[in-house]
Amino acid sequence: MKSTMKKSQKMKNRNNVPAWDLSDLYTGMDDPQIEKDLQKYKKQNETLAKKYKGTFASISPSEFLKAIRMVEENSILGSKLGVFAYLNMVTRMKDTKAVSFYQSIDERMTDYAKASIFFTLEINQLSESKFNELTKDKQVSYYKPFLERVRRFKAHELSEPVEKIFLEKSVTSGGAWRRLYDEHSAALEYIIDGKKYNDAEISKLLLDKDSETRAKAGREMNRVCKENSKLFTFIYNMIVKDKAISDDNRGYKSPVAARNLDNQVDDKALNALTSSVRAQYANLAHRFYKLKSKWLGVKKIQYWDRNAPLPFSADRQYSWEESVKIVLDAYEKFSPKLKKLAEPFFDKDKSWIDVPPRDGKRSGAFAMPLPEKFHPYLMLNFVGKQNDVLTLAHELGHGCHMRLSIKQGELNDDTPLTLAEMASVFGEMITFQSLLSTLDDDKEKLCLIASKVNDMINTAVRQIAFHFFETRVHEERKKGELSAERLDEIWLEEMRASLGPSVIVDNDSKSIWPIVSHFFHSPFYVYAYSFADCLVNSLYQVYREGKIKNFADKYLDMLSQTGVKRYDVLLKPFGLNAKSPEFWNKGLNLISSYIDELERLDKKVKF
Numbered sequence: 113m114k115s116t117m118k119k120s121q122k123m124k125n126r127n128n129v130p131a132w133d134l135s136d137l138y139t140g141m142d143d144p145q146i147e148k149d150l151q152k153y154k155k156q157n158e159t160l161a162k163k164y165k166g167t168f169a170s171i172s173p174s175e176f177l178k179a180i181r182m183v184e185e186n187s188i189l190g191s192k193l194g195v196f197a198y199l200n201m202v203t204r205m206k207d208t209k210a211v212s213f214y215q216s217i218d219e220r221m222t223d224y225a226k227a228s229i230f231f232t233l234e235i236n237q238l239s240e241s242k243f244n245e246l247t248k249d250k251q252v253s254y255y256k257p258f259l260e261r262v263r264r265f266k267a268h269e270l271s272e273p274v275e276k277i278f279l280e281k282s283v284t285s286g287g288a289w290r291r292l293y294d295e296h297s298a299a300l301e302y303i304i305d306g307k308k309y310n311d312a313e314i315s316k317l318l319l320d321k322d323s324e325t326r327a328k329a330g331r332e333m334n335r336v337c338k339e340n341s342k343l344f345t346f347i348y349n350m351i352v353k354d355k356a357i358s359d360d361n362r363g364y365k366s367p368v369a370a371r372n373l374d375n376q377v378d379d380k381a382l383n384a385l386t387s388s389v390r391a392q393y394a395n396l397a398h399r400f401y402k403l404k405s406k407w408l409g410v411k412k413i414q415y416w417d418r419n420a421p422l423p424f425s426a427d428r429q430y431s432w433e434e435s436v437k438i439v440l441d442a443y444e445k446f447s448p449k450l451k452k453l454a455e456p457f458f459d460k461d462k463s464w465i466d467v468p469p470r471d472g473k474r475s476g477a478f479a480m481p482l483p484e485k486f487h488p489y490l491m492l493n494f495v496g497k498q499n500d501v502l503t504l505a506h507e508l509g510h511g512c513h514m515r516l517s518i519k520q521g522e523l524n525d526d527t528p529l530t531l532a533e534m535a536s537v538f539g540e541m542i543t544f545q546s547l548l549s550t551l552d553d554d555k556e557k558l559c560l561i562a563s564k565v566n567d568m569i570n571t572a573v574r575q576i577a578f579h580f581f582e583t584r585v586h587e588e589r590k591k592g593e594l595s596a597e598r599l600d601e602i603w604l605e606e607m608r609a610s611l612g613p614s615v616i617v618d619n620d621s622k623s624i625w626p627i628v629s630h631f632f633h634s635p636f637y638v639y640a641y642s643f644a645d646c647l648v649n650s651l652y653q654v655y656r657e658g659k660i661k662n663f664a665d666k667y668l669d670m671l672s673q674t675g676v677k678r679y680d681v682l683l684k685p686f687g688l689n690a691k692s693p694e695f696w697n698k699g700l701n702l703i704s705s706y707i708d709e710l711e712r713l714d715k716k717v718k719f
């Protein structure tokens with residue numbers, strides 16, 4: 113009753129568009145429970161260390177179980193504290209109290225958690241026979257997915273003193289270069305017609321309807337990158353070399369190997385993906401950009417026009433209620449069980465979603481997982497555009513997925529990036545199809561499909577072009593430092609190959625590779641976006657073919673196990689094998705079929 117009253121008050125304040133209610137976690141920054149929980153978190157970490165540090169080599173299964181359960185309990189408490197502080201901040205980034213509250217919680221928890229670092233180290237030091245003895249215990253074996261994940265990197269671990277030096281030196285080696293990259297990038301200034309812009313503002317200009325504005329923004333971004341290329345080149349060379357030193361010592365066979373191990377992706381599947389995408393550059397990207405050039409009224413588009421809006425798009429508006437209905441109907445059509453999982457997010461008494469944009473709120477959208485006794489939260493910046501409906505479908509997919517997979521347990525559930533986008537992309541896809549089926553106007557259909565294909569190419573194709581770029585850089589770095597000119601050249605070649613003859617990539621866009629922050633922060637991270645997207649597209653194709661019995665149930669079952677099983681095992685019930693190029697082509701053919709449809713509509717529509 114109390115929460116309902118509070119809620120209705122809030123609803124009125126926000127024009128009937130819901131904001132989230134974090135009181136399931138804490139009532140506010142001044143909730144006395146926060147300090148109590150922090151003290152408990154500290155104490156539990158200390159107790160764990162006091163009782164168990166140095167004991168694992170000869171520990172009994174029952175004592176080991178107690179230690180794991182303490183870690184589990186602490187992990188739940190840590191999530192509750194950390195997520196509350198974070199969510200409390202993201203809707204009011206200008207509120208210095210909320211920002212410093214988050215920082216202080218984060219720092220205190222990092223400090224308290226230091227006591228329990230021994231826990232994973234000692235699990236890694238267990239001999240094979242001791243590990244088997246412990247996991248033979250029925251209750252301990254419940255935690256096997258977690259324990260095996262901890263031990264995955266065992267073969268590449270170095271002796272304790274060496275690990276210690278690596279860790280200590282990371283602050284002044286790789287970590288320092290990344291920090292310099294961040295600080296330098298954040299301070300960059302872009303100037304157009306005498307007006308200053310920051311990084312986020314200038315990126316927005318690339319989506320302007322006016323081609324002159326886009327051109328000015330595109331050229332300026334490249335100019336600023338070029339002006340700073342000496343420093344960016346130096347930083348990048350250092351980061352790549354730093355990684356190579358660590359890889360060599362740890363016995364990784366190739367620059368991508370450590371990332372593959374982390375993603376649980378084998379080299380063969382990755383090669384099948386990258387070569388399939390490359391082989392389809394012309395059929396997908398080149399064909400699409402040719403159409404796009406025509407729609408923008410030019411023979412060739414500029415590099416920065418790839419995501420330009422179509423001049424004849426209608427910009428239809430959707431209300432919040434209408435959007436919720438579209439998404440829930442689409443989910444229900446696929447599976448009533450999926451709709452049931454989604455419904456509580458919109459329950460008037462629950463408030464699990466923060467919907468409207470407001471001053472000081474972070475941009476973009478995300479879903480935040482929490483331990484099972486709580487629930488996920490979704491953050492949106494909904495303004496009623498077609499894309500906002502699809503974003504809702506996307507984040508809601510994450511939310512439903514999180515509700516299913518957390519049932520594996522707090523420690524066990526750890527969905528890798530390659531699988532984390534499964535339910536979101538799938539949810540977006542079924543909603544896209546249902547939106548499409550409501551349109552009769554060919555021009556509107558064309559705009560909707562074109563914007564979908566635009567996104568699909570950015571994810572499935574462009575990220576692989578990025579992957580080829582970084583693969584070449586890491587290989588060439590083995591022979592010595594790369595010059596700025598050489599980096600520009602590799603970038604130019606990979607962009608030209610992927611974008612094709614209808615996109616101009618020249619001196620005005622060849623130096624902008626430093627804006628891809630993943631190259632600096634997380635080498636070989638980018639391919640996972642394409643991997644995830646193509647994987648879901650293939651799965652969606654299987655659904656469309658209708659040959660798998662009880663597809664929806666099998667799909668939901670798969671979502672509940674993404675944190676504990678490998679993707680190849682998960683895909684088996686659908687007759688899919690990711691090591692074969694056919695698998696990837698199945699997903700890529702979905703994009704190709706949409707481009708066929710665009711070509712067909714293009715001939716029909718009078719512009």
Ligand SMILES: [Zn+2]
Nearest residue numbers: 506510533536
């Ligand atoms: Zn997502």
